[in-house]
Every structure is written in C-alpha cells, then in structure tokens.
Amino acid sequence: MSALxxxxxxxxxxxxxTALTGVDLxxxxxxxxxxxxxNGAGKxxxxxxVTSLVRKSSGRVQIFGHDLDxxxxxxxxSIGVVPQEFNFNLFLPVIEVVLNQAGYFGxxxxxxxxxxxxxxxxxxxxxxxxxxxxxxxxxxxxRLMIARALIHRPRLVILDEPTAGVDIEIRHAMWGxxxxxxxxxxxxILTTHYLEEAESLCRHLAIIDQGRIQARxxxxxxxxxxxTETFVLNLKAPAEALPPLPGFVLEPIDxxxxxxxxxxxQTINGLxxxxxxxxxxxxxxRNKQNRLEKLFLDRVEARREAAA
Amino acid sequence: xxxxxxQQATLGAANRWRRYGIAFATLVNKEVTRxxxxxxxxxxxxxxxxxxxxxxxxxxxxDRIGPMGGLAYIDFIVPGLVLMAVIINAYSNVVSSFYSxxxxxxxxxxxxxxxxxxxxxxxxxxxxxxxxxxxxxxxIIVAAFFTEFRLHDLSVTLLxxxxxxxxxxxxxxxNAVYANSFDDISIVPTFVLAPLTYLGGVFYSIDLLPQPWxxxxxxxxxxxxINAFRYGLLGVTDIPLGIAFLITIAFILALGYxxxxxxxxxxxxxx
Numbered sequence: 001m002s003a004l005x006x007x008x009x010x011x012x013x014x015x016x017x018t019a020l021t022g023v024d025l026x027x028x029x030x031x032x033x034x035x036x037x038x039n040g041a042g043k044x045x046x047x048x049x050v051t052s053l054v055r056k057s058s059g060r061v062q063i064f065g066h067d068l069d070x071x072x073x074x075x076x077x078s079i080g081v082v083p084q085e086f087n088f089n090l091f092l093p094v095i096e097v098v099l100n101q102a103g104y105f106g107x108x109x110x111x112x113x114x115x116x117x118x119x120x121x122x123x124x125x126x127x128x129x130x131x132x133x134x135x136x137x138x139x140x141x142x143r144l145m146i147a148r149a150l151i152h153r154p155r156l157v158i159l160d161e162p163t164a165g166v167d168i169e170i171r172h173a174m175w176g177x178x179x180x181x182x183x184x185x186x187x188x189i190l191t192t193h194y195l196e197e198a199e200s201l202c203r204h205l206a207i208i209d210q211g212r213i214q215a216r217x218x219x220x221x222x223x224x225x226x227x228t229e230t231f232v233l234n235l236k237a238p239a240e241a242l243p244p245l246p247g248f249v250l251e252p253i254d255x256x257x258x259x260x261x262x263x264x265x266q267t268i269n270g271l272x273x274x275x276x277x278x279x280x281x282x283x284x285x286r287n288k289q290n291r292l293e294k295l296f297l298d299r300v301e302a303r304r305e306a307a308a
Numbered sequence: 309x310x311x312x313x314x315q316q317a318t319l320g321a322a323n324r325w326r327r328y329g330i331a332f333a334t335l336v337n338k339e340v341t342r343x344x345x346x347x348x349x350x351x352x353x354x355x356x357x358x359x360x361x362x363x364x365x366x367x368x369x370x371d372r373i374g375p376m377g378g379l380a381y382i383d384f385i386v387p388g389l390v391l392m393a394v395i396i397n398a399y400s401n402v403v404s405s406f407y408s409x410x411x412x413x414x415x416x417x418x419x420x421x422x423x424x425x426x427x428x429x430x431x432x433x434x435x436x437x438x439x440x441x442x443x444x445x446x447x448i449i450v451a452a453f454f455t456e457f458r459l460h461d462l463s464v465t466l467l468x469x470x471x472x473x474x475x476x477x478x479x480x481x482x483n484a485v486y487a488n489s490f491d492d493i494s495i496v497p498t499f500v501l502a503p504l505t506y507l508g509g510v511f512y513s514i515d516l517l518p519q520p521w522x523x524x525x526x527x528x529x530x531x532x533x534i535n536a537f538r539y540g541l542l543g544v545t546d547i548p549l550g551i552a553f554l555i556t557i558a559f560i561l562a563l564g565y566x567x568x569x570x571x572x573x574x575x576x577x578x579x
Contacts, residue, residue, distance in 0.1 A: 013579060051420045054579050073324075073422035081420050087413035096341075103334025104421035106327025148417070 001064065003029040003156045003187035004050065009059030011045050011211075019045040021211045022059070027189060027204070029064070029155070032182045034198035034205035034219070035191045036296055042211040043191050044084065047160055051081045064155055077105060080154035082145045084161045084191075090134035094125060094144055097133060098151050105152035112151065119147040122177065139170045146177070156187045163197060175201060195293040209300055230288040231268075233258045236281035243278040245271070259288060331423045332431050339435020343401055343442075350401070354393040354443045355450055361389055362454040365511065377513045377544045383458070386451045387538035388510030391472060393447045395505060395530065396497065398440030398473040402432050402480030403493045410484065415577055425571035429481065429564070436477025437470060444469060458542055464549065465540030471556045472533045476501075478563035485567075485576040504530045514546050529555055 004027040011020040019042045027033045037043045048054030050061055052068065061068040066075040088097060095116060102112030120126040123143040128136065136144065142162060149157055159178070163171045171194075178201060182188050192198055198205060199219060206216040215222070238255035248271055249261040262271060268285075275282060343350040366382035376384040409415040418428055448457065459465060479496070487493045508530030514522050525531055526547075536552035539545035545552075570576070 048579070052578075053416055053419055055574055073424065076420060076422040079420065083416065085413065087416045089409070089412060089414045091345075096338075100334055100338055101417055101421070103337075104331050104418055104423050106323075106330045106422070108330060152421075 001029045002062070003027050003031065003064060004189065005060075005062040005065075006046070006050070007060045007062075009046070009049065009061065010057045011042075011049060011054065012057050019211050020049075023208070023211070023213055025206060025213055025216070027156075027187060029187050030182075030185060031187055031204055032178075032202045033187070033189045034202035035189055035208060036195070036198060036205055037191075037208035038300060041209045043208055044160065045211075046208065047081070047158055047189075047191065051079060051158060052076055077152070078155045080149035080152065080157045082142075082149045082157070082159045082162050084164065086141050086145070088133045088141070088144075091132055093130050093132055094120070094136070095129040097144065098148055101148045102151040107152055115151055115153075116147070119150055123147050124173075139166045142166050143170070143174065146174070150181065154186070156189070157181065158189045160191050161193065162190070163192065163194065171197075195296055207296060207299055209303065214303055215299055228261050228263045230259060230261050231271075231285050232288050233260060233275075233282045234284045236283050239280055243280075245274045245278075248274065327422070328424070328427050331421070332427050332434070335423075335428070335431025336434045336438065339401065339405060339432065340438050342405060343435070343439045350397070350439060351443055351446060354397060355446050358389050358393060358447045358450050361385070362451065366454055377515075377538075377546075379542060379544065380455070382455045383542060384513075384538075385511055386448075386455060387541045388508070388534045390444050390447045390451070390541075391469070391530075391534050391537045392505045392510055394440040394444040394469060394473050395476045395501065395533075397443040398436040399476040399480040399483075399497060399501060401439040402436040402477045403484045403487070403496075405435065406432055406481055406484035407487045407490070407493050410487075410577060411490075419577065425568055429478075429567050429571060432481055433474055433477040436480055437473040440473035440477065441469060444473075459540075460543035461540050463540075464536065468533060468536040468540060468552070468556065471553070471560060472537070475533075475556060475560050475563065478560065478567055481567050482563060482570065485570045487576075504528050507531075508534050509546065510534060529559055532556065 004025065006023055006025040009020055009023040009025075010018070012018045023042070023046060025046075035043055035046070045054055049056045050063070050068075052072065061075075063075040063078045066078065068075045092100075098116045098120065099109065099112050102115065103109070107115065116129075117126060120129055123146060125140060125143055125147065128140065133141065133144075142165075146159075146162065149159075162178075163174055166174065175197070178188060178190070182201075188201075190198065190202060202219055204216070204218050205222065207214045232253070235256045235258060239252070239258070240255075242250050242252055242258070245260075247263075247266055251259040253259055260271060262268065272282065362382065362385075365385060370381035370385070373381045375381065406415075409418075451457065479501075483493060483496050507525065508528050509525070514525045514531065517525060532547055532552035532555045535545040535547050536549055536556075539549055
C-alpha cells in the first residue's frame with residue numbers, strides 16, 4: 001500500500017513561478033524514503049502541498065488512500081510533519097506545545113499527557129517540559145518538533161531537514177530515534193542536505209530538481225551506478241615517489257596522503273595488494289566524497305548540462 | 309508504531325464530533341491561557357481606563373451635565389463603557405493572537421491538523437468572547453464602586469453582550485487574516501472601532517443630536533448594540549430592541565461567512 005501517492009502535481013505561485021511540474025511520486029508504507037534536491041528544487045513546495053500548507057495548482061495527493069481533496073481530515077490525521085524552520089509560539093512552555101498539537105488532532109488531554117511524557121523522555125526533553133520555547137537551544141527545538149509531529153501517532157512522518165544545525169551527538173541520537181520509529185512501522189520521508197544521512201537511513205530515494213522528479217530508485221541500486229569512487233589513504237610512512245599502479249589513478253596530496261580512484265571493475269583488495277608490493281602501508285582510508293553526494297551532484301550536473 | 313496505536317490513529321476519524329470538541333477546547337484553553345498569562349496587558353488597561361472615565365465623566369463632569377435619557381449621567385454611561393471594553397477586547401484578542409500565529413508561523417500547527425475551518429474560527433472567536441466578557445465583568449465591578457449596579461433584563465443583557473463579543477471577535481479575525489504587519493492590526497481599532505464606539509452613544513443619547521447627525525448615527529451598528537445593552541441594564545433605549553438584535557445577528561452571519569471563506573481560500577495563511 002502507498003503511504004503517499006502523488007499524481008501529476010503542479011504548482012505555480014501567484015508571482016508566476018512554477019515550483020512543480022507534473023510530479024508523480026509513490027512512497028510505500030513502511031519505507032524510509034529520502035527526497036533529495038538542490039535548494040529551490042521544489043522539495044519544500046511538494047512537502048507543503050502534502051501537509052496542506054501550500055495550495056496545489058493541479059494534480060492529486062493521497063495519503064494512505066485518503067485523497068487530500070475528498071477526505072482532508074483523514075489524510076491529515078495520518079501525517080506528522082517536522083518542518084525545516086522553527087514554527088513555535090516562543091512564549092509557550094514545551095509541554096503545552098506538545099499537548100496543544102495533540103488536542104488539534106483530537107487526542108484526549110489525559111492520553112496526550114502520557115504520550116507527551118513518553119516522547120519527551122525519549123527525546124531527552126522531559127526535564128525541560130516547563131521551559132518556555134524561546135529559552136531552548138536549537139537542538140532542543142529540533143527534537144521538540146519531532147515530539148510534536150509524533151504526538152498523534154501518525155503513520156507517515158515527513159522530516160524536512162530535521163538535523164540542520166544540530167551537533168553530531170544529537171544528530172546521531174536523532175538518527176537512532178528515526179530508525180526506531182521506522183522499525184515500528186511508521187513511514188518516513190526525509191529531506192536533507194547531509195547525504196550521508198540519507199545513505200545511512202533510507203532505503204529509497206527520489207531526486208527532485210527544477211520542479212520535476214529526476215530519479216527514483218532504491219539506494220543500493222543507485223549506488224551501484226557509481227563508476228568510480230575516490231578514496232583518501234593515509235600512509236604509515238611518507239612515500240618519496242609514487243610507484244606506477246596499473247589500473248589505478250593515484251594523486252599525492254602530500255607525502256603521507258594519497259588520493260586513489262578505484263573503478264567499479266577493481267577492488268580495494270587489489271589496491272592494497274599493489275601498494276604492499278611496493279612496501280607502502282596504509283593506516284586508514286576514507287571516501288573523498290560521500291557516495292550518494294557524488295551521485296547526486298553527477299545527476300544534477302548532467303541534467304543541467306543537457307538542459308543548457 | 310504498534311498496530312493498536314495505528315488503529316487508534318485511524319479510529320480518530322470514527323468519533324469526529326468528539327475530536328472536534330477536543331480541538332475546540334484546546335483552542336479555547338490556549339486562548340484563555342494566553343490572555344490570562346499577560347493579564348497586565350489584556351485585562352488591567354480596560355479597568356484603569358474605565359475607572360478614569362467614571363471619575364472624570366461620571367463624577368467630575370457628569371454632576372454638571374445633569375440627567376441623560378432620564379437617568380443620572382454616570383448611570384447612563386455605564387452600559388456604553390462596559391460594551392466599549394467588550395468590543396475592544398474581543399477584537400484585540402483575536403487580531404493579536406491570530407496575527408501572531410501567522411507571524412511566527414505556528415498557525416501551521418493548526419493547518420497541518422485535521423481541524424476543520426469552522427472549528428478554528430469558533431476557537432479563536434470563543435477566545436475573543438472570553439476576554440471580552442471577562443473585561444466586561446471587570447468594568448461592571450469597577451462601575452459598582454461609582455454607582456449602584458442595576459439589571460433590568462438579564463437575558464437581553466447576556467445575549468447582546470455575547471453577540472457583540474462574537475461580532476467583534478469575527479472582525480478581529482478578518483483584520484488578522486489581511487494584516488501583513490503589527491501596524492496593520494492597530495489601524496482598524498484606532499481609525500474605525502474607536503470613532504464608531506464614541507459616536508455610538510456611549511456618552512450621549514442620540515436624541516441630543518441635531519439632524520442630519522441623528523439620522524446618520526443610525527448607520528453605526530455599534531449604536532444598536534449599546535442601546536440594547538443599555539436597555540438590558542437600565543431599561544432605556546433610543547432604538548427598538550428587535551432591530552438591534554436583527555442588525556447584530558445579520559452582521560455576525562455576514563462576517564462569519566466571510567471569515568470561513570477566507571479560511572477556505574487560505575487567504576493570508578497559505579501560498
């Protein structure tokens with residue numbers, strides 16, 4: 001069953017700017033789905049329409065089979081959204097923000113209180129429940145937006161850049177939490193500019209650019225399309241001269257750091273064997289660029305060149 | 309999420325009216341908490357202003373003016389001052405609360421939820437009515453220090469009080485929808501509401517006015533409400549009661565319909 005079904009969705013704003021052109025998108029129930037795209041690609045417009053914050057020009061949106069036009073209440077009841085920008089009443093205490101949202105979704109007050117305690121404890125905000133919003137740090141506000149989005153137990157959660165501006169520790173805790181709710185059956189749609197986040201969390205993705213879906217695939221298949229990967233190697237001892245390694249493209253960064261391009265036909269084992277034969281020992285390696293990031297940039301660039 | 313929890317989320321739609329009731333109560337609670345928390349800005353100013361009116365117009369000047377409409381002047385101005393406070397506060401509460409929710413974008417909390425437009429409108433209007441009536445009661449208490457409290461007809465008094473508060477809460481809502489800055493929410497109260505209220509017979513009977521001003525006063529809807537309220541408290545009015553209710557209800561229906569159409573079209577809140 002589709003958690004989200006978008007058909008020929010278009011949006012032209014009052015100023016004449018067309019943000020979406022005939023977008024079709026299906027997200028299966030239970031999926032962890034990444035919606036990627038450069039700034040201004042149409043992601044926020046798409047999410048805005050799905051969450052009833054932006055009016056569509058044409059097309060259809062269904063959430064778990066509920067059409068947004070014909071059954072708006074049932075459709076909205078199934079969604080929780082974590083917006084990109086903070087949208088709080090800054091003078092309300094944390095607990096009231098969550099309880100009010102529960103009330104808007106028809107959750108009785110007593111039930112809302114127990115749910116709020118559970119969520120705020122999980123997101124490490126319970127001790128701050130009486131603190132006014134304006135006194136929270138950016139990371140706390142981000143986590144509170146997640147608690148607010150989940151208080152009515154939606155079946156589909158849309159996270160629009162949930163970890164923007166969040167430190168690494170909190171980001172990893174938030175990833176863990178997202179994996180947990182997805183494992184419990186909640187469908188998640190994530191937009192992010194941290195592509196390692198999408199690669200690490202999501203199973204499927206769509207790339208949107210210039211108001212159109214440019215690619216839709218599962219992440220494993222998409223990563224399989226990478227022709228070459230570039231690795232940065234840290235050497236145990238400085239290499240005075242680089243030996244020729246047939247099939248590999250080597251480029252020294254400095255005496256102890258090496259950049260190597262490995263094609264899809266080659267293996268890392270082969271690279272290490274070749275380096276060992278020349279007495280070069282490697283202490284660590286990393287991807288020069290996140291794999292999904294490279295694919296994403298390649299796609300966007302290729303299409304822009306084609307358009308030009 | 310567990311299966312029962314999912315079912316619970318879906319089953320919410322089965323009990324629609326209960327869900328509407330919870331959403332409405334949440335909105336009203338939010339609004340009442342808001343104006344109660346900042347009572348120094350929301351409740352106290354009207355108490356101080358009306359105290360000054362009673363001291364200056366009621367006691368100091370009023371004693372020299374003599375009777376008005378067959379009543380002592382201070383008694384005559386009590387209903388108008390109460391209703392003026394109700395009008396201003398019902399209007400201000402909705403215009404500032406709804407505009408703030410637009411400005412800080414937490415209106416999105418409501419827009420993404422399954423709350424129908426009429427519940428959103430009813431919630432904000434009820435918040436405005438709650439503040440208007442609260443301040444009205446405070447002003448009546450203040451008035452009791454200066455003159456003997458009189459109540460001619462309880463049902464007329466309560467009905468016109470509530471209808472007036474509803475009408476101006478709706479006005480505040482429409483103002484907030486169109487407002488693009490905090491300046492925009494003070495224009496109507498300053499340039500429309502205040503003149504209409506002062507010229508609506510708070511301080512005088514329209515019998516005192518020469519023509520054409522007496523006839524022109526009849527196009528001012530606030531005149532009808534103040535007179536109906538004065539009838540409720542004191543038993544005197546310049547205009548027939550039925551017309552006052554008819555006009556007030558007609559305005560409520562018109563503004564209510566217009567407010568809902570604004571919400572349906574997403575004017576000022578959806579792109």
